[in-house]
Each structure stands twice: as structure tokens, then as C-alpha cells.
Amino acid sequence: MEKLALFGGKKAIDTTPEYKWPIITPSDKDYLLKMIEENEISYNFKSEEIDRLEMNFKKYLKMPYCLALNSGTSALYTAFIAIGISEGDEVIVPSYTFPATVIPLIHMGAKIIFADSENNTPLISIEDVKKKVSKETKLILVTHMDGFPVQVNLIRAWLKEHEYNALILEDCAQAIGAEVDGVKVGSLGDLAIFSFQQKKLLTGGEGGLLIIKNKEYYERAILLSYLQKRSFEEISDGRLQQYCYTGLGFNFRIHPLAAGMVNQQFSKMDNYADKRRQNMRMFEESFNSIPEVKLIGRIHENTLPSYFSFKFLYVDEAVDITKYVEALNAEGVPIVVSTTKPLHLEPIFSNFNSNKFSMDFLNKKLTSQFADPLIYCETYSKKVLRLPAYYDLTKEQVIEFANAFRKVGKNKNSLK
Ligand SMILES: Cc1ncc(COP(=O)(O)O)c(C=O)c1O
Structure with a gap:
């Protein structure tokens, strides 16, 4: 048997594929340089690039309102303010999500109710959501985690059937290009957010980006994020107009150069998502006989994922996951244990008792853990492995990865 690289044997992979993202072409550089030369560096001075970005998305998602902002986090914060989340309002959120999906809600004093995940997936459990919804629920947040879409249509139909009025907000930060029944994420709920951060x-x-169906929410969102010029130009509601000069205390405008970069990539986006799907198909072909891991290819048949990264469930009981990862890393596989943690176990929520956030809150000692365990997301988070979302991978490179996994699998007794 070949000795593991971890113990001095020869590495299974000589040259680990490099992960580099995004792809910036010479024409992207020329485009951005031209923007600088034309002084297109602030919305209030020249807004074409930002208008173009919003128009692109309105067409792409067939949604009426869209605001380009400086981060996914500020889009979430703006959404919560726009729909009027305030102290004590019930909001159902996934525990397994990026912190920014939920944390802004503590500034409004919302009553945060965590839902578990589906078994062995990163997605919010619709069954658990159904158990937790009440007439008091103002908002249900879903995250299309890792590019796997949540079946928002099922939640929506169930809410309607039971005459609940809760709004649905989709966090699409990791899932641009993904679909449910041929419909793009971002157009399935009442509101949606996207992130254009580098990953x-x-x-x-x-x-x-903030996507909104309702005009009143849109105008409130403008007031919070684009005070003065855009507020004066676009706000038609007489009650809101009186605040156009002062705004509501924030400026979340996107930088035009960031918008320019997004616009340059926009027409290539579907190709990027297709490439990731092709890569996933290669993984599926090569990883079918590796008993230690289960590749997460697709979760629900009627959905089309866009893959934020390539994920594997570690299903071996005998060897500790960290040892397994160490052995793979030594072979040249850049795999890591996913860093996403269930939020309900985090100290910020241990202290949280529906009071609005203040700095005093940070000084409190941990009082109690969140009441209910959420078994599925707690278990999933401990056994999920991540490979980067490579754009370009050859069949040979995927086979090399698979061979490295096989080598570690065959030698696993030496890891115990
Ligand atoms: C699911 C999810 N929501 C929200 C965000 C926040 O986006 P941003 O980093 O642009 O603030 C991220 C960013 O990683 C994310 O993954």
C-alpha cells in the first residue's frame, strides 16, 4: 500500500490546481480605467453605471424594483428597515446561514426564531418553518445556502393555504443563477438580496443588491440607503418625501467602479454557473466509489444549483474529520472543514433576549444557551467539507482529486 504523504509518502497530486477568482480580462481593466477617466466615481455625480446594473437585474429577475448597495449585509439591513421590522416582531430564520443574514435583526430588537435544517443539507427545513410560523410571524428568511435553492414556492403556497401574512426574504448571496422549477432565485419571495463580494x-x-416587489418598501429602502439626490428624484410617497433631505441615518450606496465590474461580468455570469455545473458533473463521475464522503450534487430534483463551492459530507465514523482533512491536504487536496457554524449556538444569541442591541450587551456574561437544540444543522456543520469553486478544472485534475481521496481512504487505519 502506498504510504500517505502525511507520513512521508509521495503526494498524490504534484500540482494542486490554483483557485483564482474573479477572472478579470484586459477589456474589464480598460472599461474600469475609462470610468475613472470620465470621473464616474460617485452616484450623485454620474449614475449611469449603477442604473445599468439595476436595469440588468430587473430584466434578469423580472422584478420591478432593485437597489444596488455597498454590501449584501447592508442590503439585508435595508430590507429589514424597509418592511418595518421593529422591537418584538417575530422573524423565522435559518440557523445554518452566514451571520449577516440574521445579525442585523438584533439592531431592530426582533424576536428571532431559529429553524433547523433539513437532514444532511445546508437548507432551512420547510417542515420546521411550518411548525414555527404563527399569526405573529412577520418575516421568513431563507438562505439558498452554498448555491442550493430552497423551495420557496412550497413555503409560499403553505402560507397562503393557512392564511398567514408573513413575507419571505431570500438571501441569494451564495446562489446567483440558481433556479427552482426554472425560476431564478431572487424572484421567488417578496424581497431578495445578493452580494457582490469577491468570493x-x-x-x-x-x-x-436589494430586490423588492412592493413600491412602498422600495421607497423606504431608498430613503435609508440613498438619501438626498435619489430620494428627491424617486420618492413619490408624500409621507416619505419630508425625509428626502435628511435620510434615515445611513448611506449604503455602491461604488460605481464596483458596479462597473459587476456589469462587465454580468453577461458572463450564466457561463460561470454552467462551468461550475460541468465541474460538478465531473466530480459526480469520479467520486462514485469513495465510501468516506458523499458529494452534495443536487438536493431537490426540481432545482438547479449554482454551486458556491464543492461540498462533501464526511460519512466515515472511524476516523476523526480533522485527521482525514489533514491527510488529504498533505496529498495536495485543498479541502477544508466548512467554517459555517449554526448561529443559535453563538454567544451573541446566548445573551440575546429580544432587547435592542447596545454596547452594554457585549459586556454581559454568557447567560444561557439558546433553548432548543437544532440537531440537523448542528450535525451537518460538523461533517461538511469544502473544495473551492474552481472555474476551470480538467477531467484529469478531478480524477487526481478522486485518486487522492481513494488513497487516504485505503490508508485510513493509519489515521486512527
Ligand atoms: C449567505 C450570505 N448572506 C449575506 C452575506 C453578506 O454579504 P456581504 O459580504 O456582501 O455583506 C454573505 C456573504 O458572504 C453570505 O454568504
């Missing part, structure tokens, strides 16, 4: 499939380095 995302469509990126401007930093940036975010």
Missing part, C-alpha cells in the same frame, strides 16, 4: 459568482470586489 461570489458575480463580483465587484464588494457590493450588494
